[in-house]
Amino acid sequence: xxxxxxxxxxxxxxxxxxxxxxxxxxxxxxxxxxxxxxxxxxxxxxxxxxxxxxxxxxxxxxxxxxxxxxxxxxxx
Numbered sequence: 531x532x533x534x535x536x537x538x539x540x541x542x543x544x545x546x547x548x549x550x551x552x553x554x555x556x557x558x559x560x561x562x563x564x565x566x567x568x569x570x571x572x573x574x575x576x577x578x579x580x581x582x583x584x585x586x587x588x589x590x591x592x593x594x595x596x597x598x599x600x601x602x603x604x605x606x
Contacts, residue, residue, distance in 0.1 A: 536572045537580035545595045546581040553601040
């Protein structure tokens with residue numbers, strides 16, 4: 531599963547990456563996680579608030595650190 535975390539590298543962006551990594555490990559999901567910090571790339575996804583999470587090319591969350599349950603939902 532291809533997941534991207536969009537953000538400037540702030541604490542919330544790092545927390546988003548951490549929780550996705552942790553939940554994927556807990557559930558045994560195989561993910562590829564990419565962090566994107568370039569503002570042009572972020573804008574190309576139509577995202578104006580970060581952190582944002584992209585799963586398989588679709589924006590699934592933006593503007594805050596997702597909760598454990600939200601990440602579970604992303605991972606299906």
